[in-house]
Structures are given as structure tokens and as C-alpha cells.
Amino acid sequence: MVVPFEYVAALNATMKLTTTDHDRPQVVGVARSREIVGSVIVASIQGKDVAAAAAAADKDLTEFLKTDGK
Structure with missing residues (x-):
């Protein structure tokens, strides 16, 4: 496997x-x-607002990690 520098x-x-x-x-x-x-x-892929989706995912993942992170 080649890993980019x-x-x-x-x-x-x-x-x-x-x-x-x-x-x-x-x-x-x-x-x-x-x-x-x-x-x-x-x-x-669906042609939706990627910046908005990324912001929502960032918020969701941050909250998820507060309760599920090790």
C-alpha cells in the first residue's frame, strides 16, 4: 500500500x-x-449543499463523540 507523503x-x-x-x-x-x-x-453525490452537510456532520460528530468516544 502506498501512502501519500x-x-x-x-x-x-x-x-x-x-x-x-x-x-x-x-x-x-x-x-x-x-x-x-x-x-x-x-x-x-446528490448535488446538495456540501458545505452545509459538512457543517451539520461536524456538529453531529462532535456531539456523538461526547457520548460515544472512548
Whole structure:
């Protein structure tokens, strides 16, 4: 698997700013978190307002992580 240099650089920078050993939130309800994130992609495919969908998903995921995040 080839990982883009930009991703590796961003990941390394992020890992310097955190005290965790992972690069994304860990959750119990993985399916729900994927639905929230995926809603932006679905909005894009359907020709809907992607910026609005992203803002809504950001809010929804933030709330979700407060109750479901490890």
C-alpha cells in the first residue's frame, strides 16, 4: 500500500500535538460515526449543499463523540 507523503507528514505533525497513540477518535458505535461522516459524501453525490452537510456532520460528530468516544 502506498501512502501519500502529505498524509504521512500531516499524521506525524498531528501525533506531536497529542498524547494518544492513534490518529482518529475511537468509538464504540463505528457504524453511526461512518453514517455521520458519509452523509457529506452522499450530499455531494446528490448535488446538495456540501458545505452545509459538512457543517451539520461536524456538529453531529462532535456531539456523538461526547457520548460515544472512548
